[in-house]
Structures are given as C-alpha cells and as structure tokens.
Amino acid sequence: MAGQDEQELLSRLFMVRHGESTCNSVHRIAGQRDAPLTFLGRIQAEKVAKGHRGRHFDRVYVSPLTRAYETANMIFGIDAPDADAPEVVIDERLMERDFGSYTLESKSILQRRHGIAEYERAMNADSPTMHGGETFQQLKDRVHAFYEEELLPALRRGEVVCVVSHKYVVELICRFILARPADESYDLRLPNSQMLQGDRIHSYVKNENKTMNMVYDWIVVNHPVVFCAGLAAGLLGNVAGLRLSTSPYLLLLLLVLASVITMCRIELENARTFVTDRGTLRSVALRYLALPIAFAALVHWWDAGGSSTAAITAVFLATPSSVVAMTVSRCLGGLIMPTFAQVLLSSLAATVSFSAVLGLTLHEDVAPAVAISAATSTGVVTAAYLLVRRLRERSPIRTAKYGERNGYVAVLLLTAFIVLVCLKLDLDGFADYAPTAVGIAVGLRLVAALLKRRRHVQTLDDYTAMTYPNVFVVVIIAALTGNGPLEQVAIWTLLPMFVLSFFDSWYARFLVVAPDDARWPAVLGLPAHRPARGRPASEDPREPSVPARS
Numbered sequence: 001m002a003g004q005d006e007q008e009l010l011s012r013l014f015m016v017r018h019g020e021s022t023c024n025s026v027h028r029i030a031g032q033r034d035a036p037l038t039f040l041g042r043i044q045a046e047k048v049a050k051g052h053r054g055r056h057f058d059r060v061y062v063s064p065l066t067r068a069y070e071t072a073n074m075i076f077g078i079d080a081p082d083a084d085a086p087e088v089v090i091d092e093r094l095m096e097r098d099f100g101s102y103t104l105e106s107k108s109i110l111q112r113r114h115g116i117a118e119y120e121r122a123m124n125a126d127s128p129t130m131h132g133g134e135t136f137q138q139l140k141d142r143v144h145a146f147y148e149e150e151l152l153p154a155l156r157r158g159e160v161v162c163v164v165s166h167k168y169v170v171e172l173i174c175r176f177i178l179a180r181p182a183d184e185s186y187d188l189r190l191p192n193s194q195m196l197q198g199d200r201i202h203s204y205v206k207n208e209n210k211t212m213n214m215v216y217d218w219i220v221v222n223h224p225v226v227f228c229a230g231l232a233a234g235l236l237g238n239v240a241g242l243r244l245s246t247s248p249y250l251l252l253l254l255l256v257l258a259s260v261i262t263m264c265r266i267e268l269e270n271a272r273t274f275v276t277d278r279g280t281l282r283s284v285a286l287r288y289l290a291l292p293i294a295f296a297a298l299v300h301w302w303d304a305g306g307s308s309t310a311a312i313t314a315v316f317l318a319t320p321s322s323v324v325a326m327t328v329s330r331c332l333g334g335l336i337m338p339t340f341a342q343v344l345l346s347s348l349a350a351t352v353s354f355s356a357v358l359g360l361t362l363h364e365d366v367a368p369a370v371a372i373s374a375a376t377s378t379g380v381v382t383a384a385y386l387l388v389r390r391l392r393e394r395s396p397i398r399t400a401k402y403g404e405r406n407g408y409v410a411v412l413l414l415t416a417f418i419v420l421v422c423l424k425l426d427l428d429g430f431a432d433y434a435p436t437a438v439g440i441a442v443g444l445r446l447v448a449a450l451l452k453r454r455r456h457v458q459t460l461d462d463y464t465a466m467t468y469p470n471v472f473v474v475v476i477i478a479a480l481t482g483n484g485p486l487e488q489v490a491i492w493t494l495l496p497m498f499v500l501s502f503f504d505s506w507y508a509r510f511l512v513v514a515p516d517d518a519r520w521p522a523v524l525g526l527p528a529h530r531p532a533r534g535r536p537a538s539e540d541p542r543e544p545s546v547p548a549r550s
C-alpha cells in the first residue's frame, strides 16, 4: 500500500477503549470479567459522543463485554438507532484478554510482587507468573484474525469504522498498524475513552517512553524507598547545615497537590456511598471521637500537664487522617474511596475531638487552634474534593487520565515535603523527642491494627487511614498554643511514620481481599460467574437489541 493511500485509509479508522469500569476505578484487572461502567465511565462515553456528534460512521465493531457495549451504546445510540446509525457488529475477538490468575488482582500489588518488568511482560506478552487464561499467542491470533478479516476489508471498502474495545486489544491493533513487534512487552497506557484516530496512532505510540513509564511505576510501587531517600537527603542536608525555612503553607500546598492528583482518578461521584457507610461511620466515631476524648479525660484526671507525653499522645489520637493516606492507599492496592471517606469524616470529627482534647489537656482557650485546624484540615479536604469533582465533570477523560498517569508525581511531591520538613528538624532534640515520636508512630499502627474491620474489603483502607495522621494540623495547633514539645514531636513523628511505610507495604498483603474472594462480584458489580469463553453470539442476551443491518 502506498504511503498516501495508507494514510487515507487510516484516517477513516477510529478506536476507543471503553469508559472507566468498576475494576479500572480500583486499579484492578477485569480481563474477561464483565465489569460495568462507573458513573465517570458513563460521563466519559457521553463526552466522546458529544465530540463526535455529526460525524458519519459506517460500521462499529464492539466487544461483547458490558463496559464496551455500554460505551458504544452511549456514543452511537445502538439501542435506539436513527437513520444515520452505523452498522453494529459485536465481535467476540474484541474481548479483553483472559488474564488468568491476574484477574481481579490489584495492579500495584502485582507490580510489587513480580517486579515492574515482569508485570509488563505478563500483560503484554507471556510470563510464568500468570497462570491460566489466554496465552499471548491466542490473543494475538484472534485479534489479528479480526484485523485481517474484518477491519482492513471494511477500511478498504472505503468505510468509516470505529472499534470499541479494550486496552490490550486496541494497543495490539496499533502495533499491527505500525508493523511493530506485537509482543514488545510494554504498555502504551491507553486511557479510558480516548478516541484514537488511525492516522495519528504513530505519534500516540511514539510519545510513550518504555523506560520512563517503568520508572514512573517503580516510584509508585516502591514509594517507601522514595520516601526514605527523601528522609536521608533531608537529614544529610540538615547535618551539613543547610537551613531552609519553608513556609508551612508551601508544605500544605505540597500535600494538597499530591492528594488532588490521587483524587483525579477515584470515584468521587460515588462519595456518598462511602461517607455514609455504617462501618466507616462507626470506625470514625470510635477512633477519632471516643478514643481521644476518653484518653484525654484520663490525662486530665492524672493531671499530667499539657506538654507531657500522655497529653501529646492524646492530641495525636484526635488528629484526623491525612490526605496523604489516599496516595498511600493507592500505592498499596487499597480501594482508595473508603480512605477518602475516613479522611473527610475524621477531619469533620476533629473539630469536636480537638476541642475536647485540648480543653482537657492544655486547660486553656483552644478556640483559635480548633478553628485553624478546621480550616486547614476539613477546609482543605473539602476544597480539594470540590475542585476535583468539578474537573472530572468538565474534563472527565483528561482528568482521569491525568490521575492515572501521575501517581508518581504525588509520591514525589510527598518526598519533597519530607525533605523540607527534615531540613527544619532540630537535631539537638533527638533524645527528647525521637522516642516519643517513634512510640506515637508505632502506637498509631497498633491502634489501627486493632480497630480496623476484620476480613472486610475495606480493611486495608481502614488501616491506612488510621496510620497516617495529619501532622500538619498538629504543627499549627502547637504553634498557636505555644506548645514547643508538641511541635517538635509532630515534626519528629514524620520520620518513623515514613520509615514504617516499609512495614505497611509488607503488612498490606495480609489486609487485601484475595481476587477469588466471593465478595468481589458485589463490590465491583460483576456477574457471579465468568461468561463462557467462545460463547456463540446468539446466546448473548443483548443480541436482540442490536440493530441487525448486516
């Protein structure tokens, strides 16, 4: 085919990966499990429909899995076709690969368990770490057969064609078009609902840098290493006499930016379900209200003094969960939204518990401290939530893509925060404050391990939320109440808190729900059983509603 003819032919080809599915939203692999679209997934499909309204398509090829069919239906009105409706062909060869033992696993967990390179090999070729499912050759054969027998002939007939399918199928077709090795085993990072036009595929693929993408994933998966490198760099700078007095608002900004990036890819539209979850409400009431107030009452009864270790511990118990917890939950393979719910609810509860705890332990007017904590904690979380929701409404495809691709930026922003805080540390206070700081970081993990829900899909999120307190609020309260020891302990606590992220990364494996657990179908809206592979099209329950113009 001459170059120009090829360009002309490809300019009539469009390919789109379905909108966000329930599995995509929690960073898990659906493969041939029939994960439906999320609310965001539907908005994304609507956006594509809007962008291509008025464009004529002759033929649409659709994967039979619900997430692709729903997307195609929203873009092309398959169930209510008009006069200009394209011919619709549901083709089993466009199903996502059956990923065998990787199915319903968290991507971050798989990357940590097998290493990034091996994970990429498994997803984009073959690897002994993936058992069962389809081999890459089987996937390649069926997609190639579709490409040769259906797609190219339709394009050669001069038709304008759209393929609505899945990430690994569309990426494989891109490789066929560009005549690249099908198993070059790296991810092309195709985002949900991004419409690819055939003649622009070259620049899309060229922009993906294999090495850099693997580095970005490495940063997310190995965040404890990156955090600790930040700690080491900050401490070395401090010892070398580098003093950088960073404004607390810059530190706050770093935290907020990191959480905004994480929030870009979580299902905020569904927040009410998680925020009103009874288990979460109970756990927040116990952990952030009852426990700190009861502990502060004991401190008051002992009359230990406002800067005693016991009083400082009471303040930490009242401290809400930090927005950082969301980034950590994402890195560890949590569901993220339950962590967000705990961050939001605990920052609301903090107004009450801080008032009680500070009143009981410091014995002074704590109203300004409480007001500032409400503004910097509740206010920041709420503002970030509203901002990201608005972004997701306006640009649902770009915002989710941004959040998906930039998890590593969130980790790097937190690392910058760690470096700057370490430069502020008063190293002479090591003997006075470090033991209390270590005690608090370890103690909070013990409390989290005790209070997390047992054998629940949200156990990992419970643990993560309770483990990462919003130290920033404590620093502000300490400054406002003139409590020097409290401020120093707060800053020193960051060190063991991030060092212990190695422990959290190891411990997380006991807290996540296994992919074969019977609870996943309900959580992810999946049918209880896998659809039989190779099912004839006539057994597809949706078939009668597909306009049969072929």
Ligand SMILES: O=C(O)[C@@H](CO)OP(=O)(O)O
Binding pocket: 017, 018, 021, 023, 024, 028, 029, 030, 031, 032, 096, 165, 166, 167, 168
């Ligand atoms: O199977 C899945 O979950 C992903 C692969 O990561 O593909 P898609 O979302 O496109 O179906």
